[in-house]
Amino acid sequence: MAGESRTGTYDVVVVGAGSAGCTLAGRLAARGVRTALVEAGAVVVPPETMPIASLAATAPGHVLNWAYRATLCQGRESTVPRGRVLGGSGAINGGYFVRAPPADFAGWAVPGWSYDDVLPYYRRLENDLEFGAEPVHGRSGPLRVSRPAGHLRAPLTDPFLEACATLGYRAEPDKNAGGPPGAGPVPTNAEDGQRVSAATAYLPPPWGRAEPPLHPLTVHGGHPVEELLLDRGRVRGVRTADGSVLHAAETVVAAGAVGTPALLQRSGIGPEDTLRAAGVAVRRELPGVGRGWSDHPSVYLPLRAALPDPHPDAVAAQAALHLDSGTDPAGDLEVLLFARPFAPGGPAHVMCAVQRPDSRGLLAITSPDPAAPPRLDFRYLRSTSDRHRMRAAVRVAAEILRAAGWDRAGADDGGPQGWELGNDTRLDEWLYTRLTTSVHLSGSAAMGNGPDAVVDPELRVHGLTGLRVADTSVLPSVPRRGPAATAVMIGERAADLLRAC
Template sequence: MTDSFDVVVVGAGSAGCTLAGRLAGRGVRTALVEAGAVVVPPDSTPIASLAATAPGHVLNWAYRATLCQGRECTVPRGRVLGGSGAINGGYFVRAVPADFADWGVPGWSYDDVLPYYRRLERDLDFCTSDRHGDAGPLRISRPSGRLRAATTDPFLAACLALGHPEEPDKNAGGSPGAGPIPTNAVDGRRVSAATAYLPPPWGNAEWKDALTVFGGTPVETLVLDGDRVTGVRVGGRTLHAAETVVTAGAVGTPALLQRSGIGPEDTLRAAGVAVAHELPGVGRGWSDHPAVFLPLRSGLPDPPADAVAPQAALNLDSGTDPAGDLEILLFAHPFAPGGPAHLMCAVQRPDSLGMLAITSPDHDDPPRLDFRYLRTTSDRHRMRAAVRIAAEILRAAGWDRAGPDDGGPAGWELGNDTRLDGWIRDHLTTSVHLSGSAAMGSGPDAVVDADLRVHGLTGLRVADTSVLPRAPRRGPAATAIMIGERAADLVCGIEGEHRA
């Protein structure tokens, strides 16, 4: 088996599978290296099942993390071909124009990336719109039929009755409001980037010889020759490449960079890693969406067995962000058999920023994750507002909010800021939308430039949600695939042509 390639792609998640498929389709000799499994068990593909996100599942890294003082949790990340997109709930919403404007990276405006969002999708509901694609590898649709009538429509009606505006197409780049969730599911089954871009056995007859997939192959370190990355070290051998692209996700990417001696000097020395290239922003200053789940006691009919997990969402302005810094998301399908449905309440533009640090050079040792949620008065205020708005929606929809015996807040907690803060802290979780751990930009903490090249090094790019300077106001699944699409053009030197 050859050890030399044109490009080595490290990590077969949403961006990595997209990038590898597009490169191989253009005849670029590509190695796709994945630490997890490369065969997705059939029982993990039903979109209604989130079983693979549970701690201990073979398809899940399940990182331990500190969310805030006194509150820890397990963070699921996909450990399989397709990455987290192979085990998530199917939420497929684009970042909004204000996100790209806030990031302020030249060449990364919403209009710049729109052709890539269009290229990846075949939107079954809005295929005639110039904001959507009609020939991409991912079929995108929204709830319909009995599912929509039973769950989505009452939720949307309640939002409208409370005065919130309607947002029928959450991927149109318009103003925030209430609308159905676009999802990448077909016939009740999750369609990840692996399924869409790497059809079995990893490519079609025209280009599969250009792609080599290494499964169950953790990358130990990047190989550096001075300021040039020449490949990766895996299992005692080196895979050489003219260019290496790290797409290991917003946890795996900064951890690999740090293990390779690329990152903040103090973090590297504390972990026993020699400093090869100091970059203070690796693993620092990232963001994610803090969330709590408000359970329903009753009043919601059982959804069909093939129901996608999230059906609808209200995105809204807390009073300081017209682009929508809060999200109330309807999960009508229980997370466990016999369990309740939920409304997820999240702050989509948090001020609090997290830190990630490796603890040793060993790739088997997980990094330390500190989300530092709800450290600011603004974040706590907005989380309280999201929970109270969700409670209003439940009342307007005629659904019964679960009380303290069922895990929900009591009325006296909803009406008192201090007590509600306590309930939120005790029930706090993460949306698993970590972004910005190897951020794009030109400032002192930036890790990659606008072409996704790592500052100060040659032969190395990063292409996953770690490059987004902040977590987008909507979940990042669609944006991760968009990054993979754009990275393929950047690597091939045809950025801007938007080829299929």
């Protein structure tokens, strides 16, 4: 349905067909709500995105992702891929599908968003193929959740978990149970090696498999939303880059933690200095739009092991150790096994990440043009605590490699050498040259009632009517686990919050 401009009137317009947006639009339409789902990218489910093992669409320059340039820290630039296709980043990522732990919701302290409040939505979204009969899980939701087993369990996975046990780390066979952190297999949004994204799970044919057919749903694709239609404090819909105008009683922005604050800023909603510098008139000053967000800083350690390659359909992220750096019993560090080489003939890796960083980022548009990418500054490792914890994660990973028999002492294969591991200054030098991002950006339009809050607990944008945000932008900080499952949960919860519309 891309190409021609159009005008339409709906009950709800959802901007962004990512994990939260597809979930929300599918649930609304199933209730008979006339819903328009607007996606800047392709509104198809390309066959190449279906194998959960494939990360090809995350490569810079691939047509299915926005490859944003970003500054990670001083002197360290990177490319940040975000999904540009039906299903969003959940249609192209590594398939890691782990819930945020209870401690995140307790720390955020947002009314209506306690762990007990959101658990029914985590349960409602899933059909957990291993633990569905457990009280904290679901077995009839639209989205399949599984863990690597049988031929899809990589040869590296069991040695990794055995090494964690040898070092005294707790076993955590179900990382979505809300229990204490430990080592265990990674839940994925997959079944038999095939991806089950929010697009395929929640949308009807021809996009997905939801039944019965959702007649009130219209999907518009191929053109980004240029601006929100704001009239005397009320948002009345959107205008897309091809001139289409879609009117609605409620507009929900679910364009992701990069796309959402960028659209709000282009529409004149955000920090006054940012808007004026970009040549945008201030319609509603909200200082927190694009500010104060966080993400997981990470580095990769290569490993060489004389084991068979994983099955072609096996997910890359097979198992993870979550652990406490010494001050966080809920687990603020992650060591994640990537059992598949990033390039043919290359090594497998373990990723080390700080899961509850102190450092906060900035996002600012530079122009009202939706084709102009925003400026992203992650400001990684600015705090002493973040640097301390990143060193700790790398040292734990090195211990696991040795315990698993994968250590190559003295080998110059990109991993830190012993003399670097034992010296904070040298290890920091190694970290800064290899630092990357987990691409889990959250909190760029955060919930709350403080001066920097953007939305209230019902996801309504402060000071405006007819406008809500529903994606990981609203989380006050990045969760201690990757946010893919939480993004779908937000879509489920937003559907209930909009039930009265």
